[in-house]
Amino acid sequence: MNPNIPQTGQTRIVIVGAGFGGLRLARMLADRREFQVVLVNRTNYHEFQPLYYQVATAGLEANSILFPLRAVFAGYKNVHIRVTTVTQIRPADKEIDTELGPISYDYLVMATGADTNFFGQQNIIEKALPMKSVSEAIALRNRILQNFEDALSVETDDERDGLMDVVVVGGGPTGVELCGTLAEMKRTVLPSDYPELDFEMMQIFLIESGGELLGPMSENSHKKSEEYLRELGVDVRLNTRVKDFDGRTVHMNDGTSLRTNNLIWAAGVKATPLAGLPPEVMGRGGRVLVNRYSQVEGFTDIFALGDVALMAEGETWPNGHPQIAQPAIQQGKHLGKNLMRLIKNQPLEPFTYKDLGTMATIGRGLAVVDLPFLKFSGVLAWLTWLMVHLMAIVGVKNRLLILINWMWNYLTYDNSLRLIIRQKLPAGNFSNMQERVADTLVVNKQS
Numbered sequence: 001m002n003p004n005i006p007q008t009g010q011t012r013i014v015i016v017g018a019g020f021g022g023l024r025l026a027r028m029l030a031d032r033r034e035f036q037v038v039l040v041n042r043t044n045y046h047e048f049q050p051l052y053y054q055v056a057t058a059g060l061e062a063n064s065i066l067f068p069l070r071a072v073f074a075g076y077k078n079v080h081i082r083v084t085t086v087t088q089i090r091p092a093d094k095e096i097d098t099e100l101g102p103i104s105y106d107y108l109v110m111a112t113g114a115d116t117n118f119f120g121q122q123n124i125i126e127k128a129l130p131m132k133s134v135s136e137a138i139a140l141r142n143r144i145l146q147n148f149e150d151a152l153s154v155e156t157d158d159e160r161d162g163l164m165d166v167v168v169v170g171g172g173p174t175g176v177e178l179c180g181t182l183a184e185m186k187r188t189v190l191p192s193d194y195p196e197l198d199f200e201m202m203q204i205f206l207i208e209s210g211g212e213l214l215g216p217m218s219e220n221s222h223k224k225s226e227e228y229l230r231e232l233g234v235d236v237r238l239n240t241r242v243k244d245f246d247g248r249t250v251h252m253n254d255g256t257s258l259r260t261n262n263l264i265w266a267a268g269v270k271a272t273p274l275a276g277l278p279p280e281v282m283g284r285g286g287r288v289l290v291n292r293y294s295q296v297e298g299f300t301d302i303f304a305l306g307d308v309a310l311m312a313e314g315e316t317w318p319n320g321h322p323q324i325a326q327p328a329i330q331q332g333k334h335l336g337k338n339l340m341r342l343i344k345n346q347p348l349e350p351f352t353y354k355d356l357g358t359m360a361t362i363g364r365g366l367a368v369v370d371l372p373f374l375k376f377s378g379v380l381a382w383l384t385w386l387m388v389h390l391m392a393i394v395g396v397k398n399r400l401l402i403l404i405n406w407m408w409n410y411l412t413y414d415n416s417l418r419l420i421i422r423q424k425l426p427a428g429n430f431s432n433m434q435e436r437v438a439d440t441l442v443v444n445k446q447s
Helices: 020-029 049-056 122-127 135-150 157-164 171-188 189-193 219-231 327-345 377-393 396-413 431-446
Strands: 010-015 034-040 046-047 065-068 081-083 086-090 095-096 101-104 107-110 115-116 166-169 204-207 236-237 241-244 249-252 257-259 263-265 267-270 288-290 302-304 309-311 360-365 367-373 373-376
Touching: 010 020, 020 034, 020 327, 020 373, 049 135, 049 171, 049 377, 086 263, 107 236, 107 327, 122 241, 122 263, 135 157, 157 257, 166 171, 171 189, 171 360, 219 236, 219 360, 219 367, 219 373, 360 377, 367 377, 373 377, 377 396
Parallel strands: 010 034, 010 107, 034 081, 107 302, 166 204, 166 263, 204 236, 288 309
Antiparallel strands: 046 065, 086 095, 095 101, 115 267, 241 249, 249 257, 360 367, 367 373
């Protein structure tokens, strides 16, 4: 196969990854005639990661948080999109190897993001439920809903507890928001969907190894998020670490255990850099060491953005910027300006991160917001969270779909998205295929 990208006299910028940073950079350069932009991504769409948990809990349909890349760049003849996987970089040849074949570059930008970090715990890799892609969020939704269907037919309380109880590991925004939404579902929509089940018996646990929830946020956010979750009935356990999970029982480092079939892992992330870089440029958490111009250390033609990049910025960010959307977006915008300077032989300008604040929603009318000049919580914080996330979504149609879903859910405590949707294999003997797919999924999780 051949990527079939035309050779022109333009400076070719190859961007690997269409997350927040990669997409922001590509959009900046799309109307610049000096550049030929090649956007390489494993899927043909951009994913709005902060709302994965709403897909997982049937609050939003997946297409609401996805936006087709070709729709974003329709009409831009200098932008070429290739849906494939990059296997390695060959810096000496100024090429990347992909499953479609090699692609040459003048400048290469890694915006490959991060994936779930299981910290090398093999049982948890194989049996826990991650949520770092929209496909994993859909799989989690199917699992949760199927569990309630199965709970109607089991014979023992132990089996029913295993199906209905949920343990979420990780007290960051994903874990907190997921627990809050599950607790709201337990109180409102699930009892009407499954009147034969006693949801007073359903337990939701949030396990956090640190001493507070939402660690990087303010003391007010720590206290309020824990207070809100406990009021919703979530059992919050701080200073507790999960050490094993056999598919039926979660074992903690303090000797306690919890009976559940459902361990949702939101405890950390690790960067996913491209293979082929020298080991000396790799930093903590698999992140690639870059300078203040986003250049990978030792290179002038390879850059890294967002979660995959570790950029030390003075005393404020000595260990790199937080792995959230804003640093990636700001770095993508800044690199776009610097690439324009490069081709004009102008000096590059160093990047400075502007912390615009952090926020998390816990439940209906409950959220915490940390702005640089103000910390607040409650209904006003919840409305702020709704507005900020709504405006950050790519595409007017997606914003409208999400707004309608949120308004309907708020007014009725209901939605029509609690659907179990699975792929159906054609008729025939596909046992070998299923085994190969299962093996591939295990390998992908491990990598």
